[in-house]
Amino acid sequence: MAxxxxxxxxxxxxxxxxxxxxxxxxxxxxxxxWTAYLFNAPGLILFVTFTxxxxxxxxWISFHDWDLIEPDRPFxxxxxxxxxxxxxxxxxxxxxxxxxxxxxxxxxxxxxxxxAMLLNTQMRALGLFRAMYYLPAIxxxxxxxxxxxxxxxxxxxxxxxxxxxxxxxxxxVQWLGSRGLAMPAVIVMGIWISVxxxxxxxxAGLQAIPAELYEAADVDGANAWQRFxxxxxxxxxxxxxxxxIVQTIxxxxxxxxxxxxxxxxxxxxxxxxxxxxxxxxxxxxxxFRMGYASAMxxxxxxxxxxxxxxxxxWYLKQVER
Amino acid sequence: MAAGALARxxxxxxxxxxxxRVVRYLVLSAGAVLFVAPFLYMVSSSFQPLSEIFSYPPxxxxxxxxxxxxxxxxxxxxxxxxxxxxxxxxxxTITILQLFFSSLVAYTFxxxxxxxxxxxxFLGLATMMLPAQVTIIPNYLILKGIPLFGGNDLAGVxxxxxxxxxxxxxxxxxxxxxxIFLLRQYMKSIPDELLDAARIDxxxxxxxxxxxxxxxxxxxxxxLAIFTFQFWWGAxxxxxxxxxxxQLYTLPLGLALFQExxxxxxxxxxxxxxxxxxxxxxxxxxxxxxxxxxxxxxxxKG
Numbered sequence: 001m002a003x004x005x006x007x008x009x010x011x012x013x014x015x016x017x018x019x020x021x022x023x024x025x026x027x028x029x030x031x032x033x034w035t036a037y038l039f040n041a042p043g044l045i046l047f048v049t050f051t052x053x054x055x056x057x058x059x060w061i062s063f064h065d066w067d068l069i070e071p072d073r074p075f076x077x078x079x080x081x082x083x084x085x086x087x088x089x090x091x092x093x094x095x096x097x098x099x100x101x102x103x104x105x106x107x108x109x110x111x112x113x114x115x116a117m118l119l120n121t122q123m124r125a126l127g128l129f130r131a132m133y134y135l136p137a138i139x140x141x142x143x144x145x146x147x148x149x150x151x152x153x154x155x156x157x158x159x160x161x162x163x164x165x166x167x168x169x170x171x172x173v174q175w176l177g178s179r180g181l182a183m184p185a186v187i188v189m190g191i192w193i194s195v196x197x198x199x200x201x202x203x204a205g206l207q208a209i210p211a212e213l214y215e216a217a218d219v220d221g222a223n224a225w226q227r228f229x230x231x232x233x234x235x236x237x238x239x240x241x242x243x244x245i246v247q248t249i250x251x252x253x254x255x256x257x258x259x260x261x262x263x264x265x266x267x268x269x270x271x272x273x274x275x276x277x278x279x280x281x282x283x284x285x286x287x288f289r290m291g292y293a294s295a296m297x298x299x300x301x302x303x304x305x306x307x308x309x310x311x312x313x314w315y316l317k318q319v320e321r
Numbered sequence: 322m323a324a325g326a327l328a329r330x331x332x333x334x335x336x337x338x339x340x341x342r343v344v345r346y347l348v349l350s351a352g353a354v355l356f357v358a359p360f361l362y363m364v365s366s367s368f369q370p371l372s373e374i375f376s377y378p379p380x381x382x383x384x385x386x387x388x389x390x391x392x393x394x395x396x397x398x399x400x401x402x403x404x405x406x407x408x409x410x411x412x413x414t415i416t417i418l419q420l421f422f423s424s425l426v427a428y429t430f431x432x433x434x435x436x437x438x439x440x441x442x443f444l445g446l447a448t449m450m451l452p453a454q455v456t457i458i459p460n461y462l463i464l465k466g467i468p469l470f471g472g473n474d475l476a477g478v479x480x481x482x483x484x485x486x487x488x489x490x491x492x493x494x495x496x497x498x499x500x501i502f503l504l505r506q507y508m509k510s511i512p513d514e515l516l517d518a519a520r521i522d523x524x525x526x527x528x529x530x531x532x533x534x535x536x537x538x539x540x541x542x543x544x545l546a547i548f549t550f551q552f553w554w555g556a557x558x559x560x561x562x563x564x565x566x567x568q569l570y571t572l573p574l575g576l577a578l579f580q581e582x583x584x585x586x587x588x589x590x591x592x593x594x595x596x597x598x599x600x601x602x603x604x605x606x607x608x609x610x611x612x613x614x615x616x617x618x619x620x621x622k623g
Contacts, residue, residue, distance in 0.1 A: 026436045033435035035526045039425040043496045050493040057459035132353040138605045140555025142573040143594045147363045204617035256557045290458050297454040304452050
């Protein structure tokens with residue numbers, strides 16, 4: 001949630017009013033505006049402690065063989081980083097996270113846009129439909145995961161029952177117990193959870209498109225696909241970008257549903273649904289390898305930075321076109 | 322998503338072609354049923370005795386509806402009532418204090434000029450890029466080393482500090498750059514004349530904040546309150562790391578561990594899940610308009 005406003009970083013702080021006032025002038029102004037600092041104090045103290053200081057502490061720890069239980073924590077330089085880069089389980093976790101994120105974010109956005117377009121008319125049941133599609137998004141993730149764990153139950157679950165009846169499968173499937181199917185199963189639940197949010201945001205974006213554009217397109221004889229391709233999609237591009245950022249961050253943080261539904265398994269090299277944050281939690285809080293987990297967090301930071309950068313470049317290109 | 326469905330939906334509202342309208346309603350209804358079904362199944366299961374839950378084919382309507390799952394969940398030997406209270410207390414505290422601290426900061430960023438303002442604002446924006454993972458481990462260690470708490474001495478060693486306490490859940494989560502940013506953007510749209518008028522009437526900075534800024538920022542405050550409440554009512558990760566005593570569990574943490582340790586009592590698990598979901602569902606049904614406005618506020622203006 002914290003990173004929601006990323007696309008707006010371009011709006012720079014306003015230029016300073018008076019470029020040169022001298023130290024004395026600044027101090028005088030600071031004294032005059034002392035209540036502003038007072039208002040900022042609680043937030044600032046927390047921010048400095050739990051964000052700025054924490055980031056530095058994290059870097060410091062990542063250079064040590066820092067075990068929570070061992071009192072001896074020797075400096076090992078880049079040792080942790082070297083181990084992270086050569087750790088097959090870490091890269092497997094990265095792959096699982098990308099798999100989960102791409103697999104759930106893109107379909108959830110597409111379905112969300114489709115629903116928003118269906119709802120973007122004068123229709124009577126708008127509020128009801130919106131509430132129904134938003135219901136999963138309002139459900140706590142832990143609860144949603146519990147529901148779906150039961151839906152996927154091999155012997156009594158709804159999934160097997162209906163798929164057997166429809167003839168899609170001819171014998172019960174161990175959805176969460178098989179290496180190939182566990183992640184798709186988690187992804188379906190992820191789509192279910194996030195469609196409602198995408199739909200509501202897209203609906204707000206669609207309502208901002210002036211109707212005259214569609215009327216003009218009609219006059220020109222544009223068909224439905226052309227109207228979508230030439231009007232709707234380009235004009236909701238800022239919304240798409242916003243959702244892409246927010247949902248990517250959401251996907252990268254996937255933990256609750258993994259913890260409840262699969263515990264990172266089914267077992268095997270890497271654990272088929274072990275995401276990065278689940279792996280980090282295992283290393284840091286199950287095995288108490290805090291130095292190693294910190295190094296992992298920093299490698300992830302660099303990777304995420306690159307991904308955001310690429311997304312941003314892509315967005316700029318879309319806007320220019 | 323089939324391209325056909327996307328294309329269909331672009332059809333203009335006032336066209337008189339009936340079939341398109343019917344198809345639209347059919348598609349939306351079928352989808353809505355799929356989205357609500359798992360949820361309804363949870364509610365239905367929570368009223369079924371275990372023998373009915375473990376029946377095949379699955380039952381949508383309980384033959385012998387019962388409240389035993391709910392009483393059984395409370396009588397399962399865990400302090401369920403405490404878990405609910407713990408969740409309510411931590412969620413309410415975080416929401417209220419976060420609104421207070423964030424709005425104070427947002428007010429100074431939106432409406433006052435003081436040396437260092439732009440630097441602080443830029444710093445806050447820059448850290449929004451930071452993935453949460455980077456601060457998890459250091460914050461755990463910082464909380465562990467809080468002096469004079471949890472058996473710690475003045476140097477912060479010897480005990481567990483703010484770990485395994487509500488302090489540890491609440492305090493690190495009282496500021497949120499996203500919230501500050503959302504509020505600041507909204508407060509910027511409040512006309513300066515109103516502030517000047519209050520100042521001429523002799524109002525100080527805090528009074529202006531309290532009597533002018535806060536009432537006028539209500540939509541943004543509501544949006545932030547909703548996001549914060551929703552997130553912390555369902556939060557698992559942070560409580561899982563911080564809390565180890567069962568009497569301090571929050572409801573999601575307690576449930577997640579309960580279903581892990583009791584894999585077969587699905588009737589109790591479902592009853593507990595309904596209890597955890599109800600407050601948010603109720604809040605959503607009551608405040609649906611604020612929810613929707615809040616989401617668009619964060620997406621469009623934020």
